[in-house]
Amino acid sequence: MNKNIVIVYHSGFGHTRRVAESVAEGSGGTLLAVDAEGNIPEAGWNALDDASAIIFGSPTYMGNMSWQFKKFADASSKAWAAQKWKDKLAGGFTNSASIAGDKQTTIYTMFTLAQQHGMLWVGMGMMPSNVKASKRDDINYLSSFAGLATAAPADAAPNEMSEGDLQTAFLFGQRVRAAVERLS
Numbered sequence: 001m002n003k004n005i006v007i008v009y010h011s012g013f014g015h016t017r018r019v020a021e022s023v024a025e026g027s028g029g030t031l032l033a034v035d036a037e038g039n040i041p042e043a044g045w046n047a048l049d050d051a052s053a054i055i056f057g058s059p060t061y062m063g064n065m066s067w068q069f070k071k072f073a074d075a076s077s078k079a080w081a082a083q084k085w086k087d088k089l090a091g092g093f094t095n096s097a098s099i100a101g102d103k104q105t106t107i108y109t110m111f112t113l114a115q116q117h118g119m120l121w122v123g124m125g126m127m128p129s130n131v132k133a134s135k136r137d138d139i140n141y142l143s144s145f146a147g148l149a150t151a152a153p154a155d156a157a158p159n160e161m162s163e164g165d166l167q168t169a170f171l172f173g174q175r176v177r178a179a180v181e182r183l184s
């Protein structure tokens with residue numbers, strides 16, 4: 001069985017790209033960027049069709065995935081028609097400025113996309129960091145379960161993102177890798 005993992009993501013300003021890089025590091029997966037026009041190269045579609053797991057990544061803009069990522073999602077209907085992604089593993093992540101910021105809507109939109117394709121969803125499987133002693137750089141400080149959620153303050157550059165969030169992204173990537181290994 002092919003054990004390739006592809007992380008397909010859009011990032012307008014580089015923050016979600018940084019998260020995607022950590023997910024790729026943890027999973028040993030390949031990054032595939034959705035460009036500013038919402039497109040991926042033809043070879044990217046082949047890589048997705050060949051993957052055993054696809055991890056979706058998008059910033060949260062106005063309470064949902066970016067239009068570029070949605071354009072990619074709609075274009076994946078071609079793969080859906082041929083059931084090319086059925087039974088692949090799937091997971092998702094989003095970054096936004098606010099701690100909440102309606103990120104969950106983005107994650108659930110990715111979950112729905114995965115279910116339309118008949119994919120098997122891998123959630124976080126991590127305990128929350130939600131006690132008085134919790135610190136911003138704890139693992140899973142944003143305490144998301146359905147998918148990876150990270151936050152970068154609106155005035156922070158990509159290189160100022162929380163190390164804890166990036167480590168959480170790394171661990172999420174490792175979790176998807178472990179799931180691929182278990183199924184193969």
Ligand SMILES: Cc1cc2nc3c(=O)[nH]c(=O)nc-3n(C[C@H](O)[C@H](O)[C@H](O)COP(=O)(O)O)c2cc1C
Pocket residue numbers: 010011012013014015016017059060061062063064095096097098099100101102152154
């Ligand atoms: C058009 C637009 C809409 C946004 N909407 C939200 C939002 O709904 N919730 C939120 O927390 N942040 C929102 N933000 C902030 C971005 O999510 C944040 O800057 C994020 O880090 C951008 O990721 P990127 O650098 O990968 O594009 C928005 C930013 C833009 C440009």
